[in-house]
Amino acid sequence: MQSNCLPRAERIRSLKAIRRLFAEGRGGFVYPIRYMALCSKVSEQEPNVQSKCRGVEVLFSVPKKFHKRANKRNLLKRRMREAYRLSRKGVVEKLCAASQELDLALIYSTKELHDYKTIENAIRKILEQVSAQL
């Protein structure tokens, strides 16, 4: 598996999982991004999912309240996704070693449009904090 890929399968798509994440996860804030994280053990009871560990599932969001226009929301989501894609490698390896899985929500919560570098720094810091909490 290529280290930089981020296919659709690594996104959180189930409503139930999102509800559980926001109900039970721990939050934090690194300007300009708010995050929620929830880690759990991989359940070893189910024999057919004996695969490689599921690793991280992630969700990006930009509220409509802060950015009215759809193209700006899209731009920010793409920048966050790109930054996450390029800097997630260490966390995934650590999780695989500990055989844990992690749900992560990244919410861009400011009215300014920031460029790629600030977003990348923020996401690096968030990933460090999350992996330190494991």
Place this chain on the structure above:
RNA sequence: CGGCAAGUGCGCUCUAUCGCUGGUCGCCUUCGGGUGGCAAGAGGAAAGUCCGAGCAACAUAGAGCACCGUACGAGUUAACGGCUCGAUGUCCGUGAGGGUAUAGUAGCGUAACAGAGAAUAACCGCCUUGGCGGGGUAGGGGCGAGGAGCAGUUCUCACUCGUACCUUUCUAACGCCACGGUAAGGGUGAAAAGGUGGGGUAAGAGCCCACCGCGAAGGCAGCAAUGUCUUUCGGCAGUACGCCUUACGGGUUGCAAGACCAUGUAUACCGACAAUUAAGGGUUGCUCGUCCAAUGUCGGGGGGUAGGUUGCUGGAGGCUGCGGGUGACCGCAGUCGUAGAUAAAUGAUAGGGGCUUCGCUUUGGCGGAGUACAGAACUCGGCUUAUAGCACUUGCAGAGUA
């Protein structure tokens, strides 16, 4: 040359690295998928959801009323409230041009404040007639003064003057009242019932006449809206908005429509039979019409939750050429294959190149800043709104040079 007006077109690009989505061709597979190659992947507005259609469902969508929309003429179209060409009024602009309005008027309603009056008007004014006052003329008797008869008093008087009263007659001027006639004038207002001049009249008035304006008929031009006239006739029309009337159109809901599969189990719903009731419920707001029918038994069926497939992109399609039409648009021939996501792909980073603009500079060149509006969600035809900048065509007024 810079500035305008109308119309049309375009709306950044290249390379490298790392990615995303669905398609197709191989290989692997535990049949869930994985992996490699190939070609593809946002717009002129994708937006607003303001109109019009397609498509789908709803067990009838039928009739009448109500309600809503449209409303100068002709055309265009699948359809439209759009578009094209044209007509008239009005406003803006020196101009090229642009904005806006325009179905009908028999009836009804409203028009604040101001003003006589906001629509069968009549307050002031003007005028006829009548009455009263006032004024004038004439007469009568009374009173006073003068004069005369007789110098004075008293008395008398065909005399003169003044004064108030009564009677008669007149009313040119003035005041008041009444029955009428008028609509010229009354500085108000957004708006006051054709305008100017003359005649006419008791006073006035299209009451009459001339010119201008308006309406109708006729001729001519035009498919028509309408325009026009050495024509004829009519004295001549009530402004705005709403109700109303007429013609045409509208069944409702919208791809989260709907169809299928899997999961799954509240007694919602459906069918058959039996009995009972005729109240009730549904269908569009109402009426008619029409459909259903409380309950029991049997059979089917499946609430909530959370998924997948389909609907889904080949269509009133685009482009080129020829022909028709002033034009919107239409016809024929050739050619092209052009997004299909679903917590929602179409990107990020780095480096160049265009373009615009600013500063420095002797042209060259160097440096800085900017590169818009905005992201498909069933699909089309329009409209509206947002947009850095660039290009082209035609036209307008102006300045300069020859």
Place this chain on the structure above:
RNA sequence: UGGGCUAUGGUGUAAUGGUAACACUACAGAUUCUGGUCCUGUCAUUCCAAGUUCGAAUCUUGGUAGCCCAA
């Protein structure tokens, strides 16, 4: 994504097309030894821009912002 609704002082509401009204709050003044009560006054581009009209909060059109519905 598709439907629907609303916008009036700081707040909550009124207003036939004809002077934007009421209550509370805030501020200023007056009263009081001081504060409160009471009294007087002030605070509006009727969300924005065009149009219709003699005249728009109201009618029409376009925009902006906010809210609601559908699973």
